[in-house]
Amino acid sequence: MGPFVIRTALTGFALxxxxxxxxxxxxxxxETTLHRIGIILVVAVIFGLVNAIIKPVVQILSIxxxxxxxxxxxIVxxxxxxxxxxxITDNTTHWGLHIDEFWWTAIWAAIVLSIVSWGLSVIIPESTKPARQI
Structure with a gap:
């Protein structure tokens, strides 16, 4: 559970x-900072689910x-x-992530998100070793 929460928080921060x-x-x-943080974390979870479920299919189809x-x-x-x-967030809730247009806004956002995520992975590396159990 810990790595999931950390990964979600880092994704939310990058977004x-x-x-x-x-x-x-x-x-x-x-309305409040706490609500805004909650929205960011929920959007991060939705973004993670989209990347886990839809992205592999799209990648295979676009080889x-x-x-x-x-x-x-x-990048696309x-x-x-x-x-x-x-x-998903626009059509199911009254809160979430809003992108004005796909072509330049989403493309630049994807580029910046990749750079920020890379920078965060350099600062906070993932552990490659599994936890040692006694």
């Missing part, structure tokens, strides 16, 4: 940083485009995952 840097992407809802673009299509896939997360 929050993206909303500060990229115009056109924002979190909607939450020719990965080859054709020498891997740059990965990441933008699509952000867009799907935004669509």
């Amino acid at each position: 929050w940083v993206v909303t500060l840097i990229v115009p056109g992407i924002d979190f909607v809802g939450g 020719p485009l990965y080859i054709l673009t020498l891997g740059l299509f990965h 896939i990441n933008a699509l995952m952000l867009w799907i997360t935004s669509w």
Whole structure:
């Protein structure tokens, strides 16, 4: 449970940083800071689920485009995952992640999210060793 909470918090933090840097992407809802943090964490969980369930299927179906673009299509896939997360929260709740337009907003958000996530993984590395049980 601990690694899941840490991963969700880091993803939420990375998404929050993206909303500060990229115009056109924002979190909607939450009157207080505590509500806003809760919304960010729920959006992070939804984003994680979208990446775990939908992204592998889309990646397999787009292998020719990965080859054709020498891997740059990965940015478009990441933008699509952000867009799907935004669509889910926009259409099921009155709060969540809102992206103005796909092409430039989601693309720049995907690039910034990749850079921020990479920076966080450098600062806070994941443990590669399983926990030792006695």
